[in-house]
Amino acid sequence: MTKKRLYFFQVNYPYGKSAHLPYTAGQLLAYAFSDEDIKTSFSAERIFFLREKIPDVLERIDEPAVVAFSSYIWNYNYNLQLAEKIKSLYPDCIIIFGGHHVSPGDRMLEEYPFVDYLLHGEGEIIFRRLLRSVLGLEKAEDIPGISMRTEKGIITNPEMISSECNFPSPYLEGYFDKIIEENPDIEFMGLIETSRGCPNSCAYCDWSNMKSKIRKFPMERILGEIEWMSKNRICVLGSADSNFGLFERDEEITDKIVEEKLKTGHPLRFQTSYAKNSTKRVFDIGMKLERADMNRGITLSFQSMNKAVLKNIGRENISTEYYSELMRLYNEAGVATYTELILGLPGETYESLTDGMDELLSLGQHNSIYIHNCEWLPCSIMGRPDFVEKYGIRTARIPLNQPHREPDEDDNITEYSQVVISTLSMTAEEWKKMNLFSYAVQAFHHMGLLQFFALYLYNEKICSYKTFYTSLLDFFLSHKNTVGGRIFSKIDEYLNDVIEEKGTLSCCDELFGKVQWPFEEYAFLRTVYELDGFYEEISVFLKRFGIREDIFDALLDFQKRMIKTPKESTEGFETDFDFPQYFNAVLNSYSAVLNKEKTSVRIKPVSFSDWEEYAKVIAWYGRKNGIATHMKDFSFGAGR
Template sequence: MKKKLYFFQVNYPYGKSAHIPYTAGQLAAYAFADKDVADNYNLENIFFLREPVDAVMDKIDEPFIVAFSTYIWNFNFNKTVAKMIKEKYPECIIVFGGHHVAPDGSLLEECHYIDYLLHGEGEVIFRRLMRALIGLDTAEEIPGISMRTSSGIITNPEMISGECDFPSPYLNGYFDKILKENPDTDFMALIETSRGCPNSCAYCDWSNMKSKIRKFPIERIYGEIEWVRDNRVYGLGSADSNFGMFKRDIEITDKIIEAKKATGRPVGFQTSYAKNSSRTVFEIGMKLEKSGMNKGITLSFQSMSDEVLKNIGRENISIDYYSELMSLYNNAGVATYTELILGLPGETTESLIDGIDRLLNLGQHNSIYIHNCEWLPCSIMGRKDYVEHYKIGTSHIPLNQPHREPDPDDTIPEWSSIVTSTYSMTNDDWRMMNLFSFAVQCYHHMGLLQFFALYLYNEGICSYKEFYTSLLDFILANPETVAGKTFSKINSHLDDVLSETGTLSCSDERFGKVLWPFEEYAYLCTVYEIEKFYDEISVFLKKFNIDKTVFDNLFEFQKNMPKQPFAEKISFDVSYDFLNYFKNTLDGKKTVLEPRPNTIRIDARPFNSWEEFAKIVAWYGRKDSNSTYIKQAYSEWRNNDNEQQ
């Protein structure tokens, strides 16, 4: 009888959506391509969703090996299940691998029920371990393995990565059963077109695996895209660290677009683009935009501070090149977003605010995502010497994973470690940096006050920095207002993070059951009471002493631009050509505001519910700046001039 193998690569579902367990399938496909493995083992099941542990145990029978792929969203679940399996089947071999397995073998000291740890890329070493367990290899000689021996725990150096000519789990049927048994699930498939990363950013747990980029065979990639097409898999992502680095990535993009044209699947494509964004990435973005598959092109900086960049071992593209790229994408109408990480060593409140101000000056009005720095044990930042040198302090909080729906029956908590202090940042600094970042993301990039900020900057009245710092001061000083109440609640949540009793998201039944990051929560709360918000915020806006006629017209324009959940036909009169003025500004073109009476009309799409609005606009729409009507609004000139713009 063949020995039974079980895999665990579990994640939370996102409504009807779930990820195909690519890593587990990849390891299985390579292992079972070996005749000795295939003759001696049988793959019984790949668990990919969190289930009650009793239900999981009912599906496991006389296991020989149970292998767990670990990350922050399943680490405690995996440990709980592994311990239960070991107690019921003490002879079963328990194997842990993945990004959350620390490289020093310490997990074996903590968890007596784990037999082997695998470090780094897993295909070769997992196959060798399977062979060793049937006497065809020697476990102690396998690179990248931690295990117990008679002399104690050993950890072997990781293997030198070779080529990526591995069999495909998709094309070899390893996911067919999952799709057949879950016909109502919208699956996200993950493919690799290349592997490796030339960078060694301290915060990233790919950094310890710095290696040359190796390409997967193009035949495999095309075959997997066709599999996604033919199986009508909902979404497609690439696990590449630098998609767009190679010219052939344009051809791969063409193949993905052809698949969608044929069957409507995949509906979208997501990836991590090359860090030094190039013309190749631009061409890819253009193609995805035209096909309706673009989920936003990343122009990442992580920080605008030279001191921070030195501390984390990262080099950014030059400011001049970033400005050139912004103009290129804006002129082409391709949505971009820029990512920053809050809490990196060397960052201060002043440097973060100055960095955001600089990005706005450079024209990034589409979207900025400001992520809190998460301490990862397998990153350079996870090392003890790094923590001590930069005085890294963390808050251990419930899992920081927005947009998932909490399951009241899931009794196994997962945890995140958020950097809340460094040598350059106190807890109070961390709080203020977060509040400022939420304000900019909510009121600027989600459009609620963006047009006032753009006008004030264009006309030389005040900087973005001055506008948003004074806005935050006003909000915090007026807790009875819509914005004040919302930010008071967010501030209370930040208290909970610092005391390790809460996380960086919250739920609100008005907008569905999912967890919202605070900037999206603030946006939704504001839109929910939008008339009251604008009545209250007008007091703040009048402090900038804009000419009364201009102010009244600009205020009318601003309050009608944010999307509304149930609006259909919108029209309003203004005395200035605000529409062209702001469209040109958002495209990076300096324009003089002309007095020209016109009626602005918007054919809006009404939503069925607040929940649908929240999902489509606040969640899905952020990366392509989809929270205002600026793209679909048009003007009808008055004074007997019927020309439309």
């Protein structure tokens, strides 16, 4: 008997030499083909995981019976164009769409006649039952979580609430072996699930409609998958968990990841979303990863510091007192952390966002803050029409907001993001102003360019962080011929283009490689490229704060020397003040007094082959670890 050919698409952009293994596709296939009827009747021909040219894809497809598409914001339009082509060539082929970018309801079926079925919610059970219906073993119209056409019209069945987690592993069942074998030059990123579900229902998240009890995957599967990742030299191991570190067994899982890294050198890094109410267990996990050089930063997320905003989005945060304790604990242990905020949430204003960032800095978050623009997602609570109307949400439809991907000049299929640019509490002009402030803080504080001046001024009670960075931004925008002025004037123009739906939230500067840089990283890189001129020009601004002349001169020299640059020849320098000891104390939230004493500072000079390598290592890969300055690799002692 000739088997029915099944093809699965879960495509994504490559990131340089890196690409994601198509976990969802493998997961659904592994469960479906554990059914003997499906295994006997279907052949899983190929999983496509890269955005190949559509004509090339069509040449590799032969008489498909079923083609499934896992759809996300980064492949939605590609999937639609490809599906339409396949349907025109093979009219009897069944086209299935599922994934996070499939809107609730049946709108897609009304708009796209070439799509036969929509799957809503978790896919394993629905997908398997749908394949059984193709074989005549079930009725498709009885399957929960499905939208389809019937003789009586289009129907959408309610989603099922699943308690299942004992699924076969796509890794251990061999669904990715062929991909690994055929692509030896790709540095793969692999995803595992140790649990599924989320107890939270944050309005901006497309898990929000799926608030559910957390279910655990079997440990035997998890440990086996970690061994598979190590054996197959997976570079980055990611966990799809919503709250890693919530359970006691997560420490055992971490131990296994570290053990495999020590055996084979892989995976190189581990990244996940940590438990929202960070605990000592999360700290212990972070310490283990840090010692194994696998930590990409522990997340201490707030999304907003404004209580009214948190109420609007259905979220609760840890107390600021506990956050401050955690920051001191992580800083003293040398474990990198980063804090995330979302810009544009309903109820947020310019004042509340900038006050919130000021508060986080005051609480000790000097390593890294990531400010994400709020995006409208169709499967989130925020995606509902009543929510949009209630909060006056207006979005700009712009080319995909996905930093660090390489633009493909031959790929003429544009994917789009819907970025929130105004609400009842925020005008589009205020949205732009909030972004500019956030870029100034991220580039010049957390990436170090003026961090030591800001720390000194705050510790000496001369001005707040908000005052410093607001004044800095005003200086840039009123001095457009300076290094910072040119950079921020250009970013200001880019943001105007976003509001008018003519641009996106990143830019490409080929000096730093053919990737899309978020504006804060672009600002950092362009400033370092013109570092001498920047510090010469910015001294005019810095002198406004009335710092004593001898301290000012020494501090400016210290600030400049502590920034890592592509080519460094010196291993140290001397300063007239005990800046290393002073800033170590301030960064760890201790009181500090600056003393005038000769201090010898020894650094580990870095060297990169070119600006592209520097940008990738320092601004992209190293940002969460705060490695743009020498604060984590220097030593000091008494000067001569």
